[in-house]
Amino acid sequence: MDLEIGQHREFQKKEWLATRIGWVLIALFLLAGLLGFLGPGPFSQTTATSDSGYVAVEFQRIGHNNADDNLTLDLSNETVTDGKVTVHLTGTWPESVDITGVSPQPSAEYAVPGGTAYEFEVLDGADVSASFAFRATGYGPLDATASVDGDSVDFTQFVLP
Amino acid sequence: MDAVLRALAIYLILLLLFRLMGKRTMSQVTTFDFVLLLIVGEATQQALLGEDFSIVQAALVVATLIALSRFSDFLGWKFPTFGRVTESVPLVLVQDGKVLDDVLTKEHLTADEIMDAARETQGLERMDQIKWAVLEQSGTISVVPRENAAPKS
Known part of the structure; x- marks a missing residue:
């Protein structure tokens, strides 16, 4: 059987x-x-620099939705005029992230077409390193442009669910 | 909508991972396995609920998981192939006292584990007393003794 x-x-x-x-x-x-x-790791961490080298963005290529992340804008002192520098962050990235904090605190922050402008006060001769804490609320590739007086750098962050 | 989709995604991921872990995984839950299961629950909790800790969100997630489980059972009943994919099939390990070594190798099982089940469930002493040993879908090993292999009293 x-x-x-x-x-x-x-x-x-x-x-x-x-x-x-x-x-x-x-x-x-x-x-x-x-x-x-x-997600964050050796491949993900990268820096995008403008042609002139005056504007650089340190960011993670791969981010996670609804997770704390950080982006650093490095601006050469060449971009500073009269003790101030204004950065325009535009594209789908600013629309799809909640910026939870900026350090140092910008002296002014206002809307511009397609994004937000941040104005920082700078001591003479100093470079600026501004850190943006944020949480992505969207998915997929998020494009951004950081520009200072026509000098700009494009970057793309891919946000995973 | 978000809660249902999150629960669906986590359900499918867990189903895939636990299927890949093999039949035996859940049949022998050690203390450490139990702790690991708690950590798995903790790790998936945030992805399931997101930022919304409301009762409605929790109810939606729990209802989705239960509905998926029931729906999976239904599909397994209706379509045997689906049932095989989600819950695997039973597998003969021993036939007339002969251990099927190739099957044991594929399932990463040892003859000791079969004898363990034979002793516990049938009080058998030797492999040749086993007529059939089957690795069931649940991961347990069931043993059918030979007719003349009654356990010694």
């Missing part, structure tokens, strides 16, 4: 194969996470 059992050897063989492939995919997923392809 045979055992009455819903054994299915063909399916089982496929399951073993699928499981092995799944383990490899999980290993690749973890590796991608470690290297920064899925």
